[in-house]
Amino acid sequence: MSKTVRLKKGLDIKLLGEADQVTVTAKMPTMVALKPSDFHGLVPKVVLKEGEKVKRGEVVFYDKYNKDVKFVSPVTGTISEILRGEKRRILEIRILVAATDEAIQLNPVDPSSISREEVKSTMLANGLWPFVKQRPLDKIADPSVTPKSIFISAFDSSPLAPDYDFILHGQDQFFQHGLNALAKLTDGKVNITLNGKGSPDECFKNAKNVEINKIVGKHPAGNVGTQIHHFDPIDKGEFVFTLNPQDVVTIGKFFAEGQFDASRIVALTGSEVEESARKYYKTIIGARVDSIIDSSLTNNNVRVVSGNALTGEAIGQEGFLGFYDAHITVLPEGDDYKFFLTEGWLAPGFDKYSSHRLYPTWLMPNKKQRLDTNLNGEVRGFVVTGEMEKVLPFDILPMQLIKAIMVNDIDAMEQLGIYEIAPEDFALCEYVCTSKIAIQEKIREGLDVIEEECM
Amino acid sequence: MKALKKIIQNLDPKFEKGGKWEKMYPLYETLSTFLFTPKHVTKRGAHIRDGVDLKRTMFMVVLAMIPALLFGIYNTGHWHYELQSYLNPEQYGAYSDYLTGFGDKVLYGVLQVLPLVIVSYGVGLAIEFIFGFVRGHGLHEGFLVSGMLIPLIMPADVPLWMVGVATAFAVVIGKEVFGGTGMNIVNIALTARAFLFFAYPTAMSGDKVWKSGTTDVIAENGGTLPDGASGATALGDIASFVGDSPVVAGETLSASASSAELLQKFEGAYDPLHAIIGMIPGSVGETSMIAIGLGALLLLYTGVASWRIILSFFAGGFVFGLLMNLMGANAYMDMPAYYHLIIGGFAFGAVFMATDPVTASQTQYGKLWYGFLGGGLAVLIRVLNPAYPEGVMLAILFMNIMAPLIDHYVVQANISRRKKRFKTA
Structure with missing residues (x-):
């Protein structure tokens, strides 16, 4: 039975710089990178050495604590550098892209005709498993558990989000193939949640072997966490797997064609990108973003974010696209002083977006804002109450949960709903916080404690 | 402005850790952040932040x-x-x-x-x-x-x-x-x-502090207030109705007077309109409903104060005032309930004190209970314990202490509601 949920809470932050619905093929990047930091808690064990050649689809590293989970190269090339940080932690594995592409070729197989174990081992061995994330903890799924259901959000509601209806248009066949593979992984259902406001693409509407629900509301309506909470909440001891729709296509394509196709469509957005360059680009996972951005930035004091403005990672102009990201946001860097009467805390503030009514901009909710990365204030203790509740469409008390995390009260964290949430679900709470507390970081700390003590 | 910005920019490193004037950092930070929102940028997590601080x-x-x-x-x-x-x-x-x-x-x-x-x-x-x-x-x-x-x-x-x-x-x-x-x-x-x-x-407290200079006047006049003058407030007078010598505006009334007679005198002396405008003696800022109301409008419009607390505080005061009317054991209990809201520090307390987010209930439902009980308690203290003519201060302090308890029950309700989802599913 299809259900529709209407959310009253949430917040759409309207930023300047949406991508036009045009797809162009980006230049082939000269270099790509796999970043273990894209996968929370992963300790990589690299199989190849610097200077060795690698084919597309060949294993580059695996998870030290879960040896079955392999990560493969998105391109054919040479391992040029293994970049290490503090304590020799691996930050990036850079691969110089070769001129000729050569992929590891396997026999295509119809996932519906094989067993769960076969689907799983195929996905694990060929670098498809990392696309599958799990709740609780919001990290790569544990292959030894059977989830009670799988959730795929058919839309992204974050600021300047890419439009999956546009990206997936025409990929019906591969998408369905991927769904069939995923259906094997669970005893429950594969859930697709559609945006109740728009008109979803055929590939979502006509998907078979799945349960389709609708959700209507502001961000974070498009977050899988919100959708799981409303359609199939997670109790302690239960697992739900989640995937991005584009990654389902990648999985489907592998089963249909027998090779790892790392191509993906990425939206280049943000106020600091020249208008003519704000488009969708066909590129590959881990691509160095200068191949997409090229020379389309309006100025140099910018922050390039892989992902959206609320949860993405700052990667710099020559950084690499995140493993899960279909989105690049370029924001103005806010590293300048703001005089209190003209731009600061006592200014009229027509250029400051605020969900609070302390700035007049709440009167113009549809005006697209050019927001910079300034913290807009100093970090303080919790003072204001009731602000986070307005943007969190969960039956969860945000302030109480965060305080439970701060004091490391595991019982309270469990009771207040930590199994249901991911840092991204609290991104808006962080955005609105008057005291500028790093809430997503706190949530992650709480999840780490739970992983250590209770899982 | 640019020059000032430059000065700050040059001074900043000197006050940071390891800088020349590191020890004076708190003072410097206070002054510099007053003038300029610092250039701090977000690091991880949300790259953009709300304009408010x-x-x-x-x-x-x-x-x-x-x-x-x-x-x-x-x-x-x-x-x-x-x-x-x-x-x-x-x-x-x-x-x-x-x-x-x-x-x-x-x-x-x-x-x-x-x-x-x-x-x-x-x-x-x-x-x-x-x-x-x-x-x-x-x-x-x-x-x-x-x-x-x-x-x-x-x-x-x-x-x-x-x-x-x-x-x-x-x-x-x-x-x-x-x-x-x-x-x-x-x-x-x-x-x-x-x-x-x-x-x-x-x-x-008492009847010598609410009009500035009362003690001087008494001293000049040979130990008493001049004829016809009074230093009392409405709260002080109405509290006297419970005792043996009811007083209204300096005039001692017969102890055997009926409630209705006493209240008629009281309402004659304390016109509700005066109380609303604020033309009554009292603490400096508490008297005018209109001035407080302007503040309340600003706080509610900007969302800084919780409407839940303000509304429920007034509701609590009014409902408990009506309850007192029902009991009606003395003239104070018979005072029209709305009087409670316009005399003394009730409105000021409701708008500026009870709404302090740090000490109030922090849950949305908790705020309703917190306000309602606070307003009610203020009236209870006023009427039932005339030794403390102004109950609002004690009521809010007491509710500050009780707020975590109220929140505890709201949180427990949330926890059991969340648990129930899994039992029925």
Whole structure:
């Protein structure tokens, strides 16, 4: 039975710089990178050495604590550098892209005709498993558990989000193939949640072997966490797997064609990108973003974010696209002083977006804002109450949960709903916080404690 | 402006850790962040942040108190000259009219009230700075509000040293021992008032403190107030109805008078319209419903104060007032319920004190209970314990203590509701 949920809470932050619905093929990047930091808690064990050649689809590293989970190269090339940080932690594995592409070729197989174990081992061995994330903890799924259901959000509601209806248009066949593979992984259902406001693409509407629900509301309506909470909440001891729709296509394509196709469509957005360059680009996972951005930035004091403005990672102009990201946001860097009467805390503030009514901009909710990365204030203790509740469409008390995390009260964290949430679900709470507390970081700390003590 | 920006830019490193003037960082940070929002940028997590910060939020509360402060200044001046009009009818006779002698009244009010504000801010900020230096951080904005609240809930005649001592007590014992802004359990300004109320009751209650200069007038007049003058407030008079010698505006009535007779006298002396406008004696900022209402509108419009608390506080007061009417055991209980809301510090407490987000309930449902019980309790204390004619202060302090308990039940309800989802599924 299809259900529709209407959310009253949430917040759409309207930023300047949406991508036009045009797809162009980006230049082939000269270099790509796999970043273990894209996968929370992963300790990589690299199989190849610097200077060795690698084919597309060949294993580059695996998870030290879960040896079955392999990560493969998105391109054919040479391992040029293994970049290490503090304590020799691996930050990036850079691969110089070769001129000729050569992929590891396997026999295509119809996932519906094989067993769960076969689907799983195929996905694990060929670098498809990392696309599958799990709740609780919001990290790569544990292959030894059977989830009670799988959730795929058919839309992204974050600021300047890419439009999956546009990206997936025409990929019906591969998408369905991927769904069939995923259906094997669970005893429950594969859930697709559609945006109740728009008109979803055929590939979502006509998907078979799945349960389709609708959700209507502001961000974070498009977050899988919100959708799981409303359609199939997670109790302690239960697992739900989640995937991005584009990654389902990648999985489907592998089963249909027998090779790892790392191509993906990425939206280049943000106020600091020249208008003519704000488009969708066909590129590959881990691509160095200068191949997409090229020379389309309006100025140099910018922050390039892989992902959206609320949860993405700052990667710099020559950084690499995140493993899960279909989105690049370029924001103005806010590293300048703001005089209190003209731009600061006592200014009229027509250029400051605020969900609070302390700035007049709440009167113009549809005006697209050019927001910079300034913290807009100093970090303080919790003072204001009731602000986070307005943007969190969960039956969860945000302030109480965060305080439970701060004091490391595991019982309270469990009771207040930590199994249901991911840092991204609290991104808006962080955005609105008057005291500028790093809430997503706190949530992650709480999840780490739970992983250590209770899982 | 650019020059100033440049100076700050050059000074910043000198006050940072390892810099030349590292030790003065708290003072420097306070001043520089007042002038300029610092260039701090987000690191991880949300790259963009809401424009609001605690400085703006707190400033809005201070702004909301300005009407009450201005009105309080005038009102202080008026009641001073009203007493003078009895003492010196030739010179000041006309001043018993509310609007006559405007300039004189403003001047007197400013001279009387401004020192209170200065002492409160001076002492409080000095202590906050000391703690800031110890902890290595600049001034947190919480005291900007407390420092304005304290003079507004004092009688204008309270000695300045008392204000200083009370402020020091409130900031140290009420707040800093718990860790500073955001960590306190009870409202700072009310802590200051409660301290004075119990330590120096003669300066904070009775019928000689509400009109500025009452004691001087009594001294000049040979030990009593001039005929016809009175120093009492509506709250003090109505409280006397419970005892053996009911008094209204200085006139002692017969103890055997019926409730209806007493109340008729009372309502004659204290016109509700005067109470709403604020033309009644009382603490500096608490008298005018209109001035407080302007502040309340600003706080509600900007969303800084919780409408749940304000609304439920008034509702609680009114409902408990009606309950008292039903009981009707004495003249005080028979007082029309709406009077409770317009006399004394009820409205001021509801708008500026109960809504303090740090000490109020923090859950949305909790706020409704917190406000309702706070308003109700204020009326209960007023009516059932006339030794404390003003129940609002004690009611809010008590509810500050109870707020975590209220939140506890709201949180437990959330937990069991969340558990239930899995049982039925």
